[in-house]
Amino acid sequence: MPPELAETVAAVRDFTRFYTRKVGALDxxxxxxxxxxxxxxxxxxxxxxxxxxxxxxxxxxxLDAGYLSRILRRFEDTGLIARxxxxxxxxxxxxELTAAGRDGFxxxxxxxxxxxxxxxxxxxxxxxxxxxxxxxxVRGALDPQADRAARAAAVTLREPAPGDLGWVVERHAVLYGxxxxxxxxxxxxxxxxxxxxVRALQQPGARGWIAxxxxxxxxxxxxxxxxEAPGVARLRLLLLEPxxxxxxxxxxxxxxxxxxxRAEGYREMVLWTHxxxxxxxxxxxxxxxxLEESHFHADFGPEIESxxxxxxx
Numbered sequence: 001m002p003p004e005l006a007e008t009v010a011a012v013r014d015f016t017r018f019y020t021r022k023v024g025a026l027d028x029x030x031x032x033x034x035x036x037x038x039x040x041x042x043x044x045x046x047x048x049x050x051x052x053x054x055x056x057x058x059x060x061x062x063l064d065a066g067y068l069s070r071i072l073r074r075f076e077d078t079g080l081i082a083r084x085x086x087x088x089x090x091x092x093x094x095x096e097l098t099a100a101g102r103d104g105f106x107x108x109x110x111x112x113x114x115x116x117x118x119x120x121x122x123x124x125x126x127x128x129x130x131x132x133x134x135x136x137x138v139r140g141a142l143d144p145q146a147d148r149a150a151r152a153a154a155v156t157l158r159e160p161a162p163g164d165l166g167w168v169v170e171r172h173a174v175l176y177g178x179x180x181x182x183x184x185x186x187x188x189x190x191x192x193x194x195x196x197x198v199r200a201l202q203q204p205g206a207r208g209w210i211a212x213x214x215x216x217x218x219x220x221x222x223x224x225x226x227x228e229a230p231g232v233a234r235l236r237l238l239l240l241e242p243x244x245x246x247x248x249x250x251x252x253x254x255x256x257x258x259x260x261x262r263a264e265g266y267r268e269m270v271l272w273t274h275x276x277x278x279x280x281x282x283x284x285x286x287x288x289x290x291l292e293e294s295h296f297h298a299d300f301g302p303e304i305e306s307x308x309x310x311x312x313x
């Protein structure tokens with residue numbers, strides 16, 4: 001196992017031990033109720049989605065079929081659930097919480113909310129936001145395919161605020177250094193662009209977008225006038241964090257740029273990119289941008305091919 005991976009595994013295990021102790025996952029019953037943690041999770045799922053089959057429930061919770069069957073049998077024996085025939089499939093039954101099951105869930109739910117409220121109440125608003133953001137980041141990193149449509153819909157776009165341009169420089173340097181081996185010269189180039197953007201965004205005909213997901217910056221793009229080329233706009237610094245890839249955010253940010261440029265009366269839009277950025281190039285091509293010229297250079301470390309693209313608006 002590589003040393004870097006071993007360190008991460010050790011850190012995750014350490015946090016898991018802390019978290020299971022903090023939330024009482026090791027207790028014989030959950031939050032002093034009559035349910036184990038596994039039973040409480042099944043009860044919660046049944047309360048959220050009434051009328052599902054045992055098979056669907058097991059898939060949703062990723063539970064062993066035998067273990068789930070024992071939980072459901074106990075719930076049925078104690079009058080917490082009832083089974084009804086599935087009209088769409090005579091071989092299957094639907095699971096419904098009874099009045100007693102609903103009461104059990106409500107009691108457990110109130111205890112859970114009280115427990116978390118107690119733990120979080122001592123934190124400041126910014127600390128609570130940081131906790132929620134960190135949890136969302138972990139979930140998105142470990143399960144990037146889950147609820148992709150919902151995550152995409154949750155992304156919001158806003159205008160740049162103080163500190164955003166520093167983030168743009170830092171994330172370009174980190175991500176392109178990590179993924180392509182680009183060195184400090186690239187960071188300097190982006191920093192120079194950011195300084196120009198600060199001034200450009202104070203003038204008409206320029207705009208930037210910062211994409212946020214659950215309070216975290218996950219992307220950006222900018223549209224500015226091309227110096228000494230009246231009627232021409234330049235798309236600059238399109239970037240997505242890895243956690244935001246696959247959400248069609250690159251397309252969305254590009255389309256925002258194009259819509260703004262057209263509304264401002266620009267005749268053309270140009271951009272600078274690189275052949276290694278295949279996803280971005282596909283977005284540009286699909287919007288009608290045409291490659292005008294390219295050249296090889298090793299300014300950023302490894303030799304790469306830079307490209308200039310243009311679109312008639």
